[in-house]
Amino acid sequence: MPPVTDDRRRAFDDLRREVEGCARCVLAETRTRAVFGEGDPDAELMFVGEAPGYHEDQQGRPFVGAAGKLLDELLASIGLGREQVFIANVLKSRPPNNRDPRPEEIAACQPYLWQQIELIEPLVICTLGNFATKLLSGDQAGITRVHGRPRAAVIAGRDLYLYPIFHPAAALYTPAMLATLKEDMARLPELLAHTRGEAPGAPQRDVAPPGED
Numbered sequence: 001m002p003p004v005t006d007d008r009r010r011a012f013d014d015l016r017r018e019v020e021g022c023a024r025c026v027l028a029e030t031r032t033r034a035v036f037g038e039g040d041p042d043a044e045l046m047f048v049g050e051a052p053g054y055h056e057d058q059q060g061r062p063f064v065g066a067a068g069k070l071l072d073e074l075l076a077s078i079g080l081g082r083e084q085v086f087i088a089n090v091l092k093s094r095p096p097n098n099r100d101p102r103p104e105e106i107a108a109c110q111p112y113l114w115q116q117i118e119l120i121e122p123l124v125i126c127t128l129g130n131f132a133t134k135l136l137s138g139d140q141a142g143i144t145r146v147h148g149r150p151r152a153a154v155i156a157g158r159d160l161y162l163y164p165i166f167h168p169a170a171a172l173y174t175p176a177m178l179a180t181l182k183e184d185m186a187r188l189p190e191l192l193a194h195t196r197g198e199a200p201g202a203p204q205r206d207v208a209p210p211g212e213d
Helices: 008-022 055-057 066-075 105-120 130-137 175-186 186-193
Strands: 045-049 088-090 122-130 150-154 158-165
Touching: 008 105, 045 105, 045 130, 066 175, 088 105, 105 130, 105 158, 122 130, 122 186, 130 150, 130 158, 158 175, 158 186, 175 186
Parallel strands: 045 088, 045 122, 122 158
Antiparallel strands: 150 158
16 A cells, blocks of 8 residues: 555645534534544554544544543554554534434535545445444445454445444443454454455455344
């Protein structure tokens, strides 16, 4: 993957400023700060969650609450820090009371996410939970069905793999889900190695065992 050029860096900074001043939907009226995302703008691995929560809205950074601490621990378990990946959300502004994103809000924010993907050029996008997985895959199958199963995709003109996993916030209070999340995260290095051409064969496809939904 080529390094970030001055032109790409400028485009990235311009997009950040646009997001921080965005008023495309009603969430601009209630947010404290827009959350563009953070990390390496040349990352091979990108994480996409649902939307900022209270702490993210206050700080303007993604995943800084309890779910963020768990994500940091999960990254450390595979030898990575958040400065080596890029972390973003489907929505760049917090929905009031952390309610679910609305279709018109997702539609307003989607171009920003696609531009981020186009500029970052990740090899793998790890979607966290249902909203991110359904948006980026174009498939309405729930996360319980598709988690841990990489699938080839073309997004923003980029050939990449989507890798759905449970959202850390959902796993915090469910031991079985947390165990599964850790297992799925542990397979990420192998997937990255495959996308770099360092591992033979194709990764497992997103075919669920009978009875899962």
